[in-house]
Every structure is written in structure tokens, then in C-alpha cells.
Amino acid sequence: MHREVFALLYNDNKELPPLLPTDTGKAYKQTKAKLGMRKVRKWVWAPFTNPARKDNAVFHHWKRVSDESKEYPFAQFNKLVSIPSYSESEYNQYLKSEDWSQAETDHLMDLCQRFDLRFIVIHDRWDRAAFRDRSVEDLKERYYGICATLSKVKTNPWSNSVTMVNGEKRTYHYDAEHERKRKEQLRRLFDRTQEQIDEEQMLLTELKKIEARKRERERKTQDLQKLISRADSGSTPLVQATNNEGSATPANVAANIARRHDRKIHKKKLTSQQRPIRAVETVTVEWSGIKFPEARGTGVWLRSQRMKLPPGVGQRKTKAIEQELRLMNIDVAPMPTEAICKGFNELRSDLALVLDLKNALDSCEYELQALRHQYEALNPGKTLTIPSSICSTHTDNEAKPAVGEIIDVVGSPSALNATI
Amino acid sequence: MSGPNGMLYGGDEIGALVFDPGHHSLRVGYAQEDTPKADIPAVIGVGPATHIPEPEEKVPDGNITQSGSKAGNELRHYIDVTELHVPRPHMEIQSYMKDGQVDNWDLFERMLDYCYSKVIRSPSEHHPALFTEAVWTTRPAREKLAELLFEKYQAPAFFLVKSAVLAAFANGKSTALVVDAGASQTSAVPVVDGYALVSAAARSPLGGDHLAMQAKHMLANMHIQMLPIYSIQSKEVIRERERGRYTLKTLPAGLTHSWQQYMLKRQYEDFCHCIAQISESPYDERTAASVPGVHYEFPGGYHQDFGPERFKLTECLFEQTLGAAHLVCAAAGACDADARPALWGSVVACGGLANTGGWVERLAKELAARAPSSHRLKSHAAPNAIERRFAAWIGGSILASIGSFQQMWISSQEYDEGGKGQLERKCP
Ligand SMILES: Nc1ncnc2c1ncn2[C@@H]1O[C@H](COP(=O)(O)OP(=O)(O)OP(=O)(O)O)[C@@H](O)[C@H]1O
Ligand SMILES: [Mg+2]
Numbered sequence: 001m002h003r004e005v006f007a008l009l010y011n012d013n014k015e016l017p018p019l020l021p022t023d024t025g026k027a028y029k030q031t032k033a034k035l036g037m038r039k040v041r042k043w044v045w046a047p048f049t050n051p052a053r054k055d056n057a058v059f060h061h062w063k064r065v066s067d068e069s070k071e072y073p074f075a076q077f078n079k080l081v082s083i084p085s086y087s088e089s090e091y092n093q094y095l096k097s098e099d100w101s102q103a104e105t106d107h108l109m110d111l112c113q114r115f116d117l118r119f120i121v122i123h124d125r126w127d128r129a130a131f132r133d134r135s136v137e138d139l140k141e142r143y144y145g146i147c148a149t150l151s152k153v154k155t156n157p158w159s160n161s162v163t164m165v166n167g168e169k170r171t172y173h174y175d176a177e178h179e180r181k182r183k184e185q186l187r188r189l190f191d192r193t194q195e196q197i198d199e200e201q202m203l204l205t206e207l208k209k210i211e212a213r214k215r216e217r218e219r220k221t222q223d224l225q226k227l228i229s230r231a232d233s234g235s236t237p238l239v240q241a242t243n244n245e246g247s248a249t250p251a252n253v254a255a256n257i258a259r260r261h262d263r264k265i266h267k268k269k270l271t272s273q274q275r276p277i278r279a280v281e282t283v284t285v286e287w288s289g290i291k292f293p294e295a296r297g298t299g300v301w302l303r304s305q306r307m308k309l310p311p312g313v314g315q316r317k318t319k320a321i322e323q324e325l326r327l328m329n330i331d332v333a334p335m336p337t338e339a340i341c342k343g344f345n346e347l348r349s350d351l352a353l354v355l356d357l358k359n360a361l362d363s364c365e366y367e368l369q370a371l372r373h374q375y376e377a378l379n380p381g382k383t384l385t386i387p388s389s390i391c392s393t394h395t396d397n398e399a400k401p402a403v404g405e406i407i408d409v410v411g412s413p414s415a416l417n418a419t420i
Numbered sequence: 421m422s423g424p425n426g427m428l429y430g431g432d433e434i435g436a437l438v439f440d441p442g443h444h445s446l447r448v449g450y451a452q453e454d455t456p457k458a459d460i461p462a463v464i465g466v467g468p469a470t471h472i473p474e475p476e477e478k479v480p481d482g483n484i485t486q487s488g489s490k491a492g493n494e495l496r497h498y499i500d501v502t503e504l505h506v507p508r509p510h511m512e513i514q515s516y517m518k519d520g521q522v523d524n525w526d527l528f529e530r531m532l533d534y535c536y537s538k539v540i541r542s543p544s545e546h547h548p549a550l551f552t553e554a555v556w557t558t559r560p561a562r563e564k565l566a567e568l569l570f571e572k573y574q575a576p577a578f579f580l581v582k583s584a585v586l587a588a589f590a591n592g593k594s595t596a597l598v599v600d601a602g603a604s605q606t607s608a609v610p611v612v613d614g615y616a617l618v619s620a621a622a623r624s625p626l627g628g629d630h631l632a633m634q635a636k637h638m639l640a641n642m643h644i645q646m647l648p649i650y651s652i653q654s655k656e657v658i659r660e661r662e663r664g665r666y667t668l669k670t671l672p673a674g675l676t677h678s679w680q681q682y683m684l685k686r687q688y689e690d691f692c693h694c695i696a697q698i699s700e701s702p703y704d705e706r707t708a709a710s711v712p713g714v715h716y717e718f719p720g721g722y723h724q725d726f727g728p729e730r731f732k733l734t735e736c737l738f739e740q741t742l743g744a745a746h747l748v749c750a751a752a753g754a755c756d757a758d759a760r761p762a763l764w765g766s767v768v769a770c771g772g773l774a775n776t777g778g779w780v781e782r783l784a785k786e787l788a789a790r791a792p793s794s795h796r797l798k799s800h801a802a803p804n805a806i807e808r809r810f811a812a813w814i815g816g817s818i819l820a821s822i823g824s825f826q827q828m829w830i831s832s833q834e835y836d837e838g839g840k841g842q843l844e845r846k847c848p
Pocket of ligand 1: 442605
């Protein structure tokens with residue numbers, strides 16, 4: 001990006017550049033162009049050294065003559081991961097392992113330093129000619145094991161793998177077995193062939209069918225049971241009907257019809273009862289944030305899938321939510337544990353709701369102002385004072401109107417007109 | 421580099437050069453520019469010096485370099501199209517590349533001489549040099565290159581980066597599965613956080629050269645003659661599919677076989693660029709026939725429409741066990757399970773061959789069919805042909821002009837102290 005364009009985006013006073021030409025001053029010929037008031041600052045092809053380099057090599061670049069020779073600005077990006085080190089005797093005392101020779105351990109630590117603990121890359125560059133092949137988990141286990149041991153025995157541990165909590169050293173514990181299992185499961189999940197997936201799908205639908213049939217059967221036996229009990233208590237002579245499975249006996253049919261009818265009425269009652277309440281609630285339902293689908297129907301899946309936004313959420317909204325998360329300093333893709341999944345989804349759902357409400361509020365505000373202008377234009381001389389109860393601009397601290405109120409306003413634009 | 425309000429911008433240009441040697445051509449230019457300064461065919465014509473007395477001879481250090489000063493046995497090296505494409509007696513075409521890496525160092529030196537003197541036109545001591553390399557480049561070849569740059573060309577600094585990494589950078593990604601369809605081969609290389617996973621890389625010899633061979637066979641089967649364009653004096657305008665009427669030029673005697681083959685190969689390549697098209701799904705006679713044909717006129721004047729042949733020709737590129745889609749699956753499958761979702765999420769296509777019509781679409785489609793359903797698949801390719809073909813070079817241009825990269829160079833001091841052994845450590 002050109003720096004001029006960049007400066008438009010981020011300038012000091014944080015004001016957006018005007019959209020319309022704002023040059024309302026005199027025409028160009030009257031204003032005296034003030035070009036060249038400042039002297040042109042010269043550029044030179046100058047040598048520089050980079051403190052991030054250990055060899056003091058001299059390179060050349062263009063710089064302003066006037067710029068004081070300060071430290072090479074990009075040197076500040078030279079960040080290194082601190083990796084523990086150990087002496088020969090420390091190794092022999094604490095770190096000896098049956099599985100790992102010292103040469104191999106040294107190689108591991110070297111790779112960790114070179115690739116900044118990117119274990120996948122370390123695994124890729126592992127010297128397979130000199131040492132036996134190891135899995136990523138083996139490497140991590142050894143490395144974190146060393147970290148843990150050294151942080152216990154060393155007095156001045158390196159910074160990154162030790163955290164002090166209440167003056168007490170805490171080290172990360174790497175659960176290699178668990179990781180191996182997780183990786184194995186992941187691998188198996190990824191390596192499934194299409195046929196296997198189809199088969200699983202098929203089996204799942206079969207299972208559903210079987211369950212449906214089972215339920216049907218249970219219902220039937222219950223019906224039967226009821227019939228029997230009724231037959232036992234009443235004087236219906238059709239006891240044999242239980243034996244011939246066919247449900248075509250008049251009593252059975254009658255019972256069935258009665259039950260169905262019963263259910264229908266029940267349903268009707270329910271809905272008719274709910275309707276008046278719903279009428280108020282429907283609006284709320286529309287604004288209820290994001291509905292994350294429950295388990296997808298395709299057998300095995302990763303828990304992280306649960307954190308995926310459903311496809312109904314548009315790209316703009318996704319971006320807006322991510323932006324909010326960033327403002328709150330929350331990772332946009334946190335580790336999907338059970339609790340985090342739940343909390344994260346709830347948070348994002350709430351965020352979506354807040355964003356919607358904000359938008360709604362903004363558009364109300366806009367409409368209100370527009371109407372005010374319209375009113376004032378039609379009735380010159382009069383001003384419309386908007387009651388402060390419905391005007392929320394610039395009153396961040398003021399108690400915001402309850403959610404319900406705003407929604408009401410949005411839900412019925414006529415209500416808006418009425419208030420004015 | 422830093423703006424008016426104290427912000428630090430990413431770039432700092434130190435006059436570095438970027439070289440991207442390939443089997444088809446060598447790309448060279450200044451870092452921070454958006455395209456290479458030159459794209460030079462990766463072959464060199466070697467012929468006796470005595471035959472053509474031309475004014476260039478006054479400048480011995482030009483693209484016509486002199487060597488082998490043994491009396492009577494002088495050889496001249498002809499580089500770049502203007503020199504190379506002239507019919508010269510006894511000029512043999514030689515390539516310095518083999519299996520994705522530089523093989524003939526003497527010839528490669530000629531090429532570098534040419535780059536510095538004719539393209540860059542500035543002494544090599546002034547410019548740090550960044551080279552791209554294939555992931556399977558062997559250690560001796562890397563060290564030889566460093567040695568050459570530091571000892572012969574006195575470069576102030578040198579660096580080597582895997583071309584897949586650079587192609588990923590050029591597409592704005594640090595983690596990607598890069599599919600490079602070049603001239604000699606097609607490869608798929610996973611890149612994680614800016615490091616290529618060497619052991620997971622996969623490649624096959626189905627590249628642009630293979631396609632050109634295929635075109636040659638196809639035309640031979642159709643009994644269409646590809647006359648060398650340099651042999652045609654004039655031709656008449658004729659109706660479609662009519663026999664060509666042309667007159668031949670008188671050519672110098674002693675044109676070598678290698679040169680003739682090289683010239684013909686370029687013509688077959690041109691033919692491929694014009695008519696080759698890849699169908700979105702595996703070749704099917706009927707759908708292929710329904711697509712309008714493309715007209716092509718051969719050097720002899722013969723011309724005709726090519727219809728289904730366009731699709732039939734390219735079908736070899738997506739062969740089941742060697743095709744690009746298969747390579748991607750193999751490369752992804754060889755990676756650690758934790759890395760796979762990110763890789764499937766950004767498959768980057770680059771290389772000259774990826775410009776063939778429909779190549780990217782076909783790859784996307786085949787991958788969608790083959791990728792495990794638990795992954796979100798996204799394939800990506802630069803929108804225009806130049807950016808695809810020069811992806812690795814452009815990535816190098818970006819990298820070498822980033823301020824925080826300037827600490828990575830191997831400087832000549834470091835080379836003097838540590839020797840070439842440190843190459844493995846410094847340029848992973
Ligand atoms: N516009 C185009 N359409 C189709 N094919 C093209 C196009 N441009 C170049 N090619 C083909 O791409 C190939 C060259 O690609 P590229 O420049 O990536 O190869 P390279 O890097 O020199 O070779 P390699 O990667 O094998 O060492 C040639 O075979 C050429 O025919
Ligand atoms: Mg290439």
C-alpha cells in the first residue's frame with residue numbers, strides 16, 4: 001500500500017477523511033500555492049548495520065540525509081524463543097534417559113531452537129539417518145520433560161515454559177499418552193475413505209429406522225396393554241383380539257382414533273394457549289443471536305466443529321463478531337474443550353444479538369433524526385424536541401432502554417411515527 | 421520505511437537480486453519489483469566462435485562470451501532468445517538444469533555472467549542475491565551455489581529459499597499446500613509457518629514438457645506437419661485444411677539436431693498454450709465436442725479448428741496416479757494430522773502450466789472429490805497468468821525487501837568465517 005493511502009486510514013487525529021470535497025475556500029488562482037516552502041530533503045544510498053545480526057555486516061539502503069542514524073528499526077522484530085540449555089554434568093545428573101541418547105537430545109534441542117518449537121517442522125527435519133524416526137509426540141514429550149526437570153532444578157530458569165503463580169513455580173505438563181491417542185483418533189477420522197463414510201451414514205440411517213420401528217412396536221404393545229387392561233376391567237368381549245395382531249377390530253380402530261383425536265386436541269389447545277404470548281415473543285425470537293446446530297448427523301466429528309458458525313451467518317456478521325472478539329482480547333479460535341465450546345458459542349451468540357441491536361438502534365436513531373428534519377422542513381420555525389427517553393445518542397452512561405423496548409420500536413415502524 | 425506518524429512499514433530495500441532458476445527459464449530481477457526484469461530460456465547455445473563475425477564481438481563480456489582460448493577451438497555461448505533463436509551452424513543446445521536443480525555449473529556460470537552484465541548491468545559485488553531452489557535440491561548443489569556466489573561473484577550476501585515457500589508468500593500465505601506445475605515436473609509441497617515440509621513433498625514428471633511431447637504425438641497421428649518456423653521464407657493464404665503452400669528459406673548447413681529439436685519444442689509449447697484446454701471433469705467425447713473449437717495456423721500455412729482434441733491432449737495431466745490432484749492428496753496425507761486442516765484450507769496453485777485453461781478448476785474439482793470430507797477445502801490461485809508463472813520469483817521479491825528479513829542473509833563475512841557448512845543451518 002502506498003503510504004499516502006495508509007496515512008488516510010490511520011492518521012493522528014483519528015478522524016475519517018471527508019467523503020465530499022471540502023475545499024470551499026477560494027478558487028485555486030487566488031490561493032497562493034505554497035509549494036516548496038520546505039526544502040527538499042535529500043535521500044542517500046547509505047550503509048547501515050543491523051543489530052539483529054551477529055556479524056555486523058554492512059548493507060546499503062536509501063535513507064534521508066536528515067534522518068539521524070538510529071538503530072535499524074526492524075531489529076526490534078528479532079524475537080527468539082528461549083530454549084533451556086544444560087551442561088554436560090546437568091545432563092548426566094538429571095536428564096539421562098534410556099530411550100534418548102545425549103546426542104539425540106542435543107539434536108532435538110538444536111532443532112527446537114532453529115525452528116522455534118514448531119514441532120511439525122522439527123519432525124520433518126529430524127535427522128533420520130543418524131537417529132531413529134520419532135513421532136511428533138515423542139519429540140514433544142522429551143522436550144517438555146526436559147523443560148520440567150530443568151525448571152525444578154535450575155535456579156534461574158528461562159522464561160517461557162515456567163510461570164510463577166503466587167511465588168510458586170508451575171511447569172507445563174505434557175500428557176503424551178493423551179496426545180498420542182488424540183492424534184491417532186484424528187488420523188483415523190481423516191483417513192476414512194468415502195466408502196467408509198457412506199457406510200457409516202448408511203448404518204446411522206438404518207439405526208434410526210430400527211429405533212423408529214422399535215418405538216412403533218413399543219407403542220403398539222402399550223396400546224395392546226391398555227386394551228387388555230380395559231378388557232379386563234370392562235366387559236368387552238374381544239379378548240382374543242390381542243392374539244390376532246391385526247388392528248382392524250372395531251374396538252382397536254376406535255381406540256386408535258380416539259387417541260389420535262385426543263392428541264390433536266391436545267396439540268390445538270397448546271398452540272391456542274401459546275399464541276397470545278408468542279405474539280409478543282416472536283420478535284424476540286428473531287433476534288436471538290446465533291443458533292448453533294446440535295451434533296451433525298454424520299457419525300464421528302470433531303468437537304471444534306461445534307464452534308463453527310452455522311452457514312446462515314453471513315460473512316459480514318462473522319467479520320463483525322471476530323472484530324468484537326479481538327477487541328475483548330479473546331482468541332477467535334480457542335481450544336475447543338467442552339466448557340469453552342459452550343461458553344464461546346454463547347458469547348458469540350450474545351455478540352451477534354448485541355450487534356443486531358446496535359444496528360437496529362442506529363437505524364432508529366437515523367429515522368428519528370430524518371423525521372425531525374422532515375418535520376422542521378415542513379413546519380418552518382418550529383423545532384421538534386425529541387423526548388430524551390427515546391433519544392439515546394451520546395448518552396452512553398445513561399441507562400439504556402430495555403431490550404424489549406427497542407425491539408418494539410423496530411418491530412413496528414408505525415409505533416415510531418406515533419411517538420413523534 | 422517509517423511513516424510520518426511513527427508507524428513502521430514492512431519494506432526496506434537493499435538492492436537485492438532475486439534469481440529463480442527453472443527448467444524452462446531463469447527469472448531474474450530486483451527485489452521489491454512486481455515482475456522479474458528478465459525471463460531467460462534455461463538453455464544455452466554452444467557453438468564454435470569462428471563462424472559468424474558480428475559486431476557484438478567487440479564486446480567480449482556480453483551475451484556472447486568467449487571461452488576456451490585454446491587456439492582454433494574457441495567456443496561461444498549464446499544466451500537469450502535474440503541470440504539463441506538464430507540458425508547457426510554447429511550450435512548445440514545444452515541445458516544446465518537436471519532434476520530440478522543446477523547440474524552443469526560451467527554453463528550456469530555463463531548464465532549468471534549474462535544476468536549481471538546484460539540484465540542487471542551492475543557489478544555483482546553490490547547486490548545481495550536470493551536464489552530459489554526446489555525442495556529436493558541436494559546439499560552439494562546448494563553449497564556449490566553459495567561457493568559460486570561468494571567466491572566468483574563476490575556477492576555481499578546470499579540466501580536460498582525453497583520455491584514452494586516463496587510461492588506461498590506470493591499468495592499471501594505462510595501455511596499452504598503449494599502445487600507447482602512447471603515445465604519438467606509437477607510437485608505438491610506442504611508449507612507450514614514458512615517452512616517447507618521436505619519429507620512430505622510429492623512430485624511427478626507430468627509437466628509442460630510432457631504436454632509438449634504429447635502434442636507432438638497427437639499432431640503426428642493427425643498427419644499434421646509442424647514445420648520449423650525459421651525455415652519458412654513465405655507462405656500463401658489458403659482455405660482451412662488445405663495443403664500449405666510455402667517457400668523454404670535457404671538455411672546454413674550444419675544446423676544441429678539439438679537446436680532444431682529445441683526450436684520445435686517451443687513451437688509445440690506455443691501450440692499447447694493456444695489450444696490446450698482441460699475439461700472440468702474427466703474427458704468425455706460428447707461434452708468435449710460440444711465446446712466450440714479453437715483455430716490454429718501452423719508455420720507452413722496449414723490451419724484448422726481443434727475441437728475435442730484440445731481436451732484429449734491435456735487429459736494426461738490429471739492422470740489418476742501421477743496427476744496434480746493425486747500429488748496433493750499424497751502430500752497432505754504424509755503430513756502430521758494436526759497440520760492437515762490448515763493445509764487443505766489453503767491449496768495454492770502456481771507454475772506456468774497452471775495457466776492452461778481449466779487447470780485450476782479441474783484441480784479444485786478433483787480435490788473436492790478426493791479430500792476427506794472432514795476438512796474445509798479451499799484452493800487458491802493468483803488471478804493472472806504472470807503472477808502464477810512467476811509466483812516463486814514474486815515471493816522472493818517480497819521476502820528480500822522485508823525489513824525484518826535483512827538479518828537472515830548469509831553475509832560474506834559469515835561465509836568467510838563459517839564456510840559453506842552453515843548453509844543448512846541458515847537456510848532451512
Ligand atoms: N500461458 C500459458 N499457458 C499454458 N502453459 C504455459 C503458459 N505459460 C507457460 N506455460 C508452460 O509452463 C511451463 C513453464 O512453467 P514454469 O516457468 O513454472 O517452469 P520452470 O519453473 O521453468 O520449470 P521447473 O519448475 O520444471 O523447473 C512451460 O512448459 C510452458 O509451456
Ligand atoms: Mg518452477
